[in-house]
Amino acid sequence: MIDVQNITKRYGHHTAIDRVTFSVAKGEVLAFLGPNGAGKTTTMRILTCFMPATEGTVRVAGFDCADQPLEVKRHIGYLPETPPVYQELTVTEYLTFVGRLRGMGGRNLTSALDQSIGRLELGSVRHRLIGNLSRGYRQRVGLAQALLHDPPVLILDEPTIGLDPKQIIEIRELIKSLAGSHSVILSTHILPEATAVCQRVVIISGGRIVAEDSPEQLSARLRQSEKISVTLKNPSADCNAKLREIPGVLNIFPGEQAGMFLIECTLGRDIRDEIARVVVSHHWGLLELRTISMTLEDVFLRLTRHEDGLTQPPATAHKGAPASQETTP
């Protein structure tokens, strides 16, 4: 449905995105993850034909963005970062305007209007001026705008920003319900959102795609070591050295509180019993012992900090570890 081949966007000497290639199948929901300034919005603007790519080709629903921009635009519903609403119009007036720009009219438009107002639960505010609505409502009006013509492709730039937790869940459910019949690309900062909603994740950093896979696959692929968290009641001064003697231990970092250690060990080797024995034999007082699984958040941090994170030896990426220790393997 969406086929992006080697797109590059340069602003003068600055390269915003660099040879980005990915595709989205029909009915697939794809998350676009990346830190601020990674090129997410630029990529979305190119996909929606708002701006042309310096190099590369983009095809949406079988149409080329450079040659048939109007056809591409007709097949896309787009929610930009800031909801594109006119404050002086009421919700109904605004959506009517949007529908007319898309060539809808008559009964067709009325039913589309009712449907998208119903879907986003805007019924109670449909005759109010958008300028008087809260940020969450405006965001939903923006989403209603993108969904109005029931497009096969939806491009949503941070769709849940500014919503309260209940609304976030509702919108995620809505996006999930669109999967199958619509191809959706959504950009987000919120990692659980990507895990909850998307089948596939593209991580972009510094204008380049650094990883692309399902959330589960990504964490599995990146897991080169396992981490175990140990909390001791009375650790001695040499406990760090003693723990390091256990076979399989790669690294030890202090945890966030006193007596807590994060032990990194080789993959596929469960050394929790070894650790327990050492701790007990030295009478350090074992309070807690658990493995830490790698979340998408760890994957994200690792990939966006080290662009070649897939090949580099793992620096600690556990978010609980103090920042000063994170770069000292």
Added chain:
Amino acid sequence: MTPVQAIIAKELRGYFVSPIVYVVGAVFLLIFGFLSYLYIVFAGAQAIQLMQMQGGPASINLNDLVFRNLFASMRFVLLIILPILTMRLFAEERKLRTFEFLMTSPIGIHEIVLGKFVSILLIYLGLLGITGLVPTVLMLFSEFDWNPVLTGYLGMALLGALFLAVGLFASALTENQIVAAFVGFGILLTFWLISGLGALLGDTTAGHIISYVSFMEHYDRLVRGLIDTSDLVYFGSGLLLMLFLTHRVVESTRWK
């Protein structure tokens, strides 16, 4: 409803809920009314003077004394007022980030430019229509030739349309409305002042070209009651050129 009509309807709605049309419209009508009053009183004073000199009823030419002066003065008023009316058209869209929405809607840029231009032109023509009360009321009390008045109105309509197109162009250049208004004044004032340069150069080729480029002599001929094809061509082509340039500027924002 076509997309262009939808844009016109939306813009008209936007203008009428914002105070700008009411404020600018009120000032425009106030100035028009006040200037009419001044010139009519002045004409009355002249008539009384003539009557005293001739000792009988004097006929005065209202076309010369009132309407020509009035239309000539309105040039400057339009120059000040119209860029304020147009300043929001593109600048506001860019400021409020709705510009991206318009540009990703399945409509051509020419439709956006045309819709916006027609909407503000309709408002301006509406205001101009209201000023028609002045000659209509004057007709009840006095006699004058309607033809130069109508050509004067045609001149005001064409000059206003050209100014609005310049204002629209200025609005497309920036996302700051104040800057848009001042760029509009700047362009219009330049075209006003070069007519002085044209007069200075006199009967030379450069002088003719510069005088032709300025809107002054074209407007003046219409106000004097002359409809010359070259003047209509001047306004028509100027208008199209400005709309074309606006289209190019809007298009170019995609590349930035």
